[in-house]
Amino acid sequence: MKHIISALVENKPGVLAQVAGMFAARAFNIDSLVVGRTEDIKLSRMTIVVIGDDKVVEQVRKQLAKVVPVVKVQDFVGQPVVARDLMLITISTPPAKRPEIQSLIEMFRGKVVDIGQKFITAEISGPEEKIEAFINVCKPYGVKNVARTGTIAMPRQAKS
Amino acid sequence: MTSKKGTSAGSSGKSSIKSGAQIIVDTLIEQGVDTMFGYLGGVVLPLFDRLYDAPINFVIPRHEQGGCHMADAYARASGKVGVVVATSGPGACNLVTGLATAMMDSVPMVALTGQVRTELIGNDAFQEADTTGITRPVTKYNCIVKDVKDLARTIREAFHIASTGRPGPVLVDMPVDVQVARCVPDKSDKIKLPGYKIRTKGHSRQISKAAAAINKSKRPVLYVGGGVISANAADELRTFAKKANLPVTMTLLALGAYDQHEKESLDMPGMHGSAYANYAIQECDLLIAVGARFDDRVTGKVKSFAPNAKIIHVDIDPSSISKNVQVDIPVVGDAKEILPALSEKVKHIARKEWFNKISNWKKKFPFRYDNNTSSIKPQYVIEEIYHQTDGDAIVTTGVGQNQMWAAQFYRFSKPRRLLTSGGLGTMGYGLPAAIGAQVAKPDATVIDIDGDHSFNMTMTELRTAVENKLPIKVCILNNSYMGMVRQWQELFYNKRYSKSYLSNPDYAEVARALGAVGITVDKKKDVPKAIEQMLSEKNPCVVDFRVEKEENVWPMVAAGKSLDEMSGLDILESMA
Ligand SMILES: Cc1ncc(C[n+]2csc(CCOP(=O)(O)OP(=O)(O)O)c2C)c(N)n1
Ligand SMILES: [Mg+2]
Numbered sequence: 001m002k003h004i005i006s007a008l009v010e011n012k013p014g015v016l017a018q019v020a021g022m023f024a025a026r027a028f029n030i031d032s033l034v035v036g037r038t039e040d041i042k043l044s045r046m047t048i049v050v051i052g053d054d055k056v057v058e059q060v061r062k063q064l065a066k067v068v069p070v071v072k073v074q075d076f077v078g079q080p081v082v083a084r085d086l087m088l089i090t091i092s093t094p095p096a097k098r099p100e101i102q103s104l105i106e107m108f109r110g111k112v113v114d115i116g117q118k119f120i121t122a123e124i125s126g127p128e129e130k131i132e133a134f135i136n137v138c139k140p141y142g143v144k145n146v147a148r149t150g151t152i153a154m155p156r157q158a159k160s
Numbered sequence: 161m162t163s164k165k166g167t168s169a170g171s172s173g174k175s176s177i178k179s180g181a182q183i184i185v186d187t188l189i190e191q192g193v194d195t196m197f198g199y200l201g202g203v204v205l206p207l208f209d210r211l212y213d214a215p216i217n218f219v220i221p222r223h224e225q226g227g228c229h230m231a232d233a234y235a236r237a238s239g240k241v242g243v244v245v246a247t248s249g250p251g252a253c254n255l256v257t258g259l260a261t262a263m264m265d266s267v268p269m270v271a272l273t274g275q276v277r278t279e280l281i282g283n284d285a286f287q288e289a290d291t292t293g294i295t296r297p298v299t300k301y302n303c304i305v306k307d308v309k310d311l312a313r314t315i316r317e318a319f320h321i322a323s324t325g326r327p328g329p330v331l332v333d334m335p336v337d338v339q340v341a342r343c344v345p346d347k348s349d350k351i352k353l354p355g356y357k358i359r360t361k362g363h364s365r366q367i368s369k370a371a372a373a374i375n376k377s378k379r380p381v382l383y384v385g386g387g388v389i390s391a392n393a394a395d396e397l398r399t400f401a402k403k404a405n406l407p408v409t410m411t412l413l414a415l416g417a418y419d420q421h422e423k424e425s426l427d428m429p430g431m432h433g434s435a436y437a438n439y440a441i442q443e444c445d446l447l448i449a450v451g452a453r454f455d456d457r458v459t460g461k462v463k464s465f466a467p468n469a470k471i472i473h474v475d476i477d478p479s480s481i482s483k484n485v486q487v488d489i490p491v492v493g494d495a496k497e498i499l500p501a502l503s504e505k506v507k508h509i510a511r512k513e514w515f516n517k518i519s520n521w522k523k524k525f526p527f528r529y530d531n532n533t534s535s536i537k538p539q540y541v542i543e544e545i546y547h548q549t550d551g552d553a554i555v556t557t558g559v560g561q562n563q564m565w566a567a568q569f570y571r572f573s574k575p576r577r578l579l580t581s582g583g584l585g586t587m588g589y590g591l592p593a594a595i596g597a598q599v600a601k602p603d604a605t606v607i608d609i610d611g612d613h614s615f616n617m618t619m620t621e622l623r624t625a626v627e628n629k630l631p632i633k634v635c636i637l638n639n640s641y642m643g644m645v646r647q648w649q650e651l652f653y654n655k656r657y658s659k660s661y662l663s664n665p666d667y668a669e670v671a672r673a674l675g676a677v678g679i680t681v682d683k684k685k686d687v688p689k690a691i692e693q694m695l696s697e698k699n700p701c702v703v704d705f706r707v708e709k710e711e712n713v714w715p716m717v718a719a720g721k722s723l724d725e726m727s728g729l730d731i732l733e734s735m736a
Contacts, residue, residue, distance in 0.1 A: 010354060010355055013304075017293065021296050021297060042354075
């Protein structure tokens with residue numbers, strides 16, 4: 001089962017290495033890990049997606065909390081959350097296909113962020129499934145490049 | 161006193177400007193440090209200059225690994241934080257085994273390492289190593305200090321983290337320019353650790369649940385780990401076990417937490433544990449784990465471990481709970497607070513049937529060996545040491561058969577008397593550990609019960625004992641083999657003793673060359689006399705016991721077997 005774990009960590013050098021090292025040493029699999037600043041300059045938020053049974057994820061949560069600069073750990077499983085990924089995707093686009101692809105991007109509420117003779121780069125955000133779906137519909141045209149963030153998430157009516 | 165250039169006056173008036181190195185020394189003293197271990201090198205020279213006339217007893221090992229084990233054993237014997245210093249690069253790398261040893265056994269230590277100048281970091285400078293990177297998985301916490309203003313606070317944080325919660329080693333890496341830089345230290349610079357919270361008081365509902373389960377249990381077993389010793393909770397343990405009337409089994413790291421001479425003691429469980437502890441665990445209806453971590457050497461096959469038992473687990477480290485074995489009643493907190501809370505709520509229940517059963521197992525399967533031989537049995541040597549020291553020595557060990565026999569045949573009545581590398585199983589721990597323990601307890605009888613090959617790994621430290629006039633005793637159970645490896649090859653590899661036999665030097669000669677006393681014993685009748693002489697020596701003393709070469713440790717739960725599938729019980733019974 002997929003768990004989105006959110007960890008507030010001290011904004012200090014070495015923290016990412018400590019967290020990543022712990023995951024590797026304990027043989028936990030990370031599906032994605034996103035780090036970014038928060039409203040408090042002393043804290044960063046790591047959003048980590050792990051796949052595992054409850055026992056494994058329980059250990060992940062406890063081991064994360066044990067890392068000294070980790071201030072708070074939440075597992076969002078079972079809670080209503082807003083979860084989003086962001087993707088930049090470059091699609092091969094012969095001029096004749098341009099309108100077709102542009103309308104696809106619109107359908108997915110994306111944005112064209114770069115355009116050339118033979119390609120379009122689009123920005124798509126949303127739940128992971130939507131991102132996957134967009135990649136799939138683009139495949140027949142030729143996907144040249146994909147850059148994705150991992151998932152970030154907030155509980156609905158968040159009080160963090 | 162005003163500080164002048166070229167004088168040694170580094171520590172002058174209260175708010176004067178000070179060098180980083182002086183701040184380090186001042187902060188160590190503020191933290192109560194009076195003893196340190198460590199080795200020199202280019203980038204720790206500023207620190208060593210400030211240590212030149214500091215009121216700190218400084219022991220220099222012959223290898224940083226030795227120094228690290230010394231600081232570790234100093235901590236285990238005294239309950240204080242052990243401190244070790246090393247230079248950058250090779251010095252720091254040599255600490256790794258010692259740090260991992262301390263980490264696995266939850267020993268409070270602070271390691272201070274020098275680092276190349278801040279502006280050279282990352283340039284593959286001479287003697288540069290990524291020390292925080294290398295030691296991250298073998299420390300409870302580590303960090304590098306890049307600003308002299310952060311030094312004092314970081315060292316305070318290191319001591320706090322090392323010694324609280326589940327203790328462990330903390331490393332602080334300090335570039336040489338930070339040791340030289342100067343600032344006015346801020347005495348009020350308190351620790352800032354928003355992510356470090358320790359729960360010491362147990363949840364009262366969990367404690368009540370646990371007490372109710374204990375009061376209901378017909379066949380309980382108390383399973384005690386090293387955490388009880390870290391928590392200094394041996395007295396609280398005793399009160400609790402006596403009040404609730406519980407049989408007590410202690411892991412290797414906990415031997416002595418409960419007096420092994422008491423009728424409740426089941427001694428050590430697990431792979432080479434007692435048959436009575438293992439049977440009791442397998443048949444109990446309630447297992448009360450306190451400060452133990454369900455290590456695979458204790459549990460055997462996890463799936464069939466304590467199959468009939470409800471499990472209570474008291475531990476200060478929440479991540480220990482339900483890590484290996486699913487727990488029914490977790491209680492997170494400090495054993496020193498939770499055991500008295502439990503004692504208040506438990507009733508004394510006779511449990512005659514259960515204790516009868518246990519005492520029958522004890523009668524049937526005590527630790528035994530066949531002493532009707534002309535050769536010297538290693539177990540006999542340990543029994544003799546035990547008797548001659550009235551069971552009151554501090555014992556350190558190597559790893560292998562020597563370690564298991566020490567655990568089986570020396571009976572401990574007090575905590576902090578057996579110092580052994582349990583979790584990591586580090587050969588070479590015994591000798592430096594004896595040195596560290598003797599430094600911590602100058603008046604104690606400290607005996608390293610060692611294996612020949614374990615001793616080979618760090619024997620250079622004998623000179624450290626000589627130089628510091630530490631009257632440690634080393635008893636080498638010399639079987640020429642990597643005995644425990646040979647035992648596995650005998651049992652699981654068809655007696656193909658591949659590469660496990662090595663020729664040894666004459667250890668008595670080695671001892672003498674290094675300035676210690678050396679005794680060789682190759683006749684059984686000389687064993688008591690040699691031990692007597694060893695105990696009366698005022699100098700470090702090595703006794704080379706040429707023991708039976710192919711003796712095995714019994715009983716044994718082979719890797720992957722259940723605790724009640726012990727081999728060697730027939731052999732033990734045939735000796736009765
Ligand atoms: C540093 C290290 N290397 C290897 C091992 C694996 N090992 C475990 S016991 C053992 C043999 C120990 O031989 P010795 O010290 O002579 O003790 P004995 O078993 O003979 O009493 C070995 C090689 C270890 N525990 N530690
Ligand atoms: Mg040997």
